[in-house]
Amino acid sequence: MRFKIFIKMSLRKLLFLTRAVCCKGVKVQTTHFSRQNIFLLSASSTRFYSKENIGDKNKDSKEGEKVDILGRFFPQSPPATNDAKEVQKEQEKFEQEQKEKSKENEKNWRRMKIGFAAFGGALTVMGGCLIIEMGAPRRGDDGQIIEDEFSPLPLVLQYLRRTWKELTFYEKMIKEPSREKLLPDPLPAPYQPTYTLVLEFTDVLVHPDWSYQTGWRFKKRPGVDQFLQTVANSDYEVVIFTSENAFMIWPVLDKLDPENKLISYRLFRDSTHFIDGVHVKNLEGLNRDLSKVIVVDWNKQATQHQPDNALVLNKWKGADDDTALLDLANLLQTIAISNVKDVRDVLRYYGQFDDPIAAFRDNQRRLMEQMAERERDNKTDVPIARSWLRPFTRR
Numbered sequence: 001m002r003f004k005i006f007i008k009m010s011l012r013k014l015l016f017l018t019r020a021v022c023c024k025g026v027k028v029q030t031t032h033f034s035r036q037n038i039f040l041l042s043a044s045s046t047r048f049y050s051k052e053n054i055g056d057k058n059k060d061s062k063e064g065e066k067v068d069i070l071g072r073f074f075p076q077s078p079p080a081t082n083d084a085k086e087v088q089k090e091q092e093k094f095e096q097e098q099k100e101k102s103k104e105n106e107k108n109w110r111r112m113k114i115g116f117a118a119f120g121g122a123l124t125v126m127g128g129c130l131i132i133e134m135g136a137p138r139r140g141d142d143g144q145i146i147e148d149e150f151s152p153l154p155l156v157l158q159y160l161r162r163t164w165k166e167l168t169f170y171e172k173m174i175k176e177p178s179r180e181k182l183l184p185d186p187l188p189a190p191y192q193p194t195y196t197l198v199l200e201f202t203d204v205l206v207h208p209d210w211s212y213q214t215g216w217r218f219k220k221r222p223g224v225d226q227f228l229q230t231v232a233n234s235d236y237e238v239v240i241f242t243s244e245n246a247f248m249i250w251p252v253l254d255k256l257d258p259e260n261k262l263i264s265y266r267l268f269r270d271s272t273h274f275i276d277g278v279h280v281k282n283l284e285g286l287n288r289d290l291s292k293v294i295v296v297d298w299n300k301q302a303t304q305h306q307p308d309n310a311l312v313l314n315k316w317k318g319a320d321d322d323t324a325l326l327d328l329a330n331l332l333q334t335i336a337i338s339n340v341k342d343v344r345d346v347l348r349y350y351g352q353f354d355d356p357i358a359a360f361r362d363n364q365r366r367l368m369e370q371m372a373e374r375e376r377d378n379k380t381d382v383p384i385a386r387s388w389l390r391p392f393t394r395r
Helices: 002-022 069-073 081-134 155-175 224-232 246-256 324-338 343-350 356-393
Strands: 041-043 046-049 195-199 206-211 215-220 236-241 265-267 273-275 278-280 293-297 310-312
Touching (some): 324 356, 343 356
Parallel strands (some): 195 236, 195 293, 236 265
Antiparallel strands (some): 273 278
């Protein structure tokens, strides 16, 4: 019986000691151990408790015995002197690196502010020079100032308004064509061709290729020479209308048409409208009847003003087995021979297909099959008619 009581008391004591270790500065007192007080002290990560002798009446006059609880359960060896010095050195080194980084950041920020200040000063000087140059009033040949609509305004406003007008003019030059009439007036009959064929140069007739060794090179599309020869001799006025720069494309056109007999006119980027990052070809400026104008391009956005006049082909990427130009020549030649009054009807029909050339090729195949079938029917009908007429004609 006493052994059981001793076991219970030991377990309770161990439980209270465990709670005392897990808590800081908590006074533990139980009813079972009324004469036992346990105090937890925290000093250098070590916890102690005080224990008085049970049954001692003068317990207040005695000092408690200090017992190292963590030391019993988790014995630790004191750090070595060399390790402490190394830790201190590492800490000092880290602090020194942080100070150097802070100084470097301050220097970089100072340099950045100086750079911003210099850049802002340069922009201010350039803006002032621009306003003085572009906003100055115009002078005549005699050196006298020419009056304009801004002359009655104050001097500062005069310069600002004239500068804004000049900038707007240059913006208009970039976004709008350089002239209203892109082509001259038509020639008198019968020298003027009936139809006008507008061709995109890049990726329709040739494909550009660039490398470090050779620079820019242009690969001719298969059948391009035959195509130009066919359409030029089929009552078509051939016009090259491309969104490329003239200084790069002009020499290539000279090699493609050295005698200037196949291509009538050449239009470049300065003849387009620049809208939302796209060079748009406005056919209104061609000075031609739109019912007789056909535009061949691979970019649908470039012909957004007159989509009914556009024949959008697939972009040619340099394949050697391409035959689209030969089929296109047959289509254009068919339109010219048929004397179509409004080409937009034909182009609107082929515009519903993803590949108009393939659709035209299928139509040609069906037409040839129908013609062959009619010929076979006619051959079978002729002997029957002759046998029926033989008694009457005696042949």
